Amino acid sequence: VEARPAVPDGMAAADGGTDTVSLDLFVMTYGAIVSQMMSSFEDPARVNTELAKLGDTIGSRIADDFLSKAEGVRCRSFREAMTVIAKNAFPTYLGVAADPEFSFTRAPAAGGTAATECSAPAEGGRELECCTLTMEDNPLARWVELPEGAEDLRFSNLLCGVIQGAMAAIMYKVEATFSEDTLRGDARNRIKVVLSQVLKDTAAEEYRAE
Template sequence: MSRQSNRTTDSKKMNSELFTLTYGALVTQLCKDYENDEEVNKQLDKMGYNIGVRLIEDFLARSSVGRCQDFRETADVIAKVAFKMYLGVTPSVTNWSPAGDEFSLILENNPLADFVELPDNHSTLVYSNLLCGALRGALEMVQMAVDVKFAQDTLRGDGVTEIRMKFIKRIEENLPAGDE
């Protein structure tokens, strides 16, 4: 019986490492295809956004999480459920703004950045920018407009990876005329 669980753990670790290496190959190719880091950052954000738009449906189906009542509850669900489910890590939610409309996700370990060192000629590359796009896309699908960006990154020598999220507005559903 213990042999079976070891196989499952090994399989998850192998899948995680394969994903990390594949993501690294994607970023490398983008760096070759685009002239500067800003363009690569935009492409990673755009790809992440498209992933988030599609991923939210899977997340809602698999997690059985209901509608969040406020931004604080949304932050907890992102950290404790979504990141754990898809990346196997649980970031801490901290640095709330006084208005309660902005917070930080602190990742002690960023699984996308395993085995990665940024070359000197890519000092403005936001390597894990896919995460920002995915968060923005997923939340937009549940009627929340947010601004998401990296504030700190271990790949740039910071002690932790910090993703800063700011609530912009609730998106009103536009119903066709007569469907109210």
């Protein structure tokens, strides 16, 4: 994995600001972390898992930080929570917004395979709420090229972990996976997020004020 040390536009701008610089530094540091993991584990699947775990921890902390500072933000349902992540949290912490699309998918039957897109339900199983987040730009992948032999690496899997951790913090158990990735030749970045369980009936009660 090669993270190119090009100077980001935001750092060169006169009014780029501290937040822009911090994000750019994080992106570069993240590339180094992924490279180190690939060298240490020599197993893309293991790296994917470790990136998701790291993101899970970050996501839970982001949820606490964001919701403690945000005014008038409510996460009373899966739809509301995912909209807040896409329209508010992503711009705040990632510098880009995402476009959420909601639909339903089905949990795969025993031995089956889950659908890669929310709009393409798997056969059998129970119906589940699903959200697809579309990002034209993925800051984590701006200066990255995947080398040969890294086809199975999900370079930005940290974002999936962040979403899972943030949603778990407000009592929604979800599974997030990249369904499209510009690093893998797709025209855009899309993350499929499936709600598998509301962890308790009073999910995110502190954010459910009338």
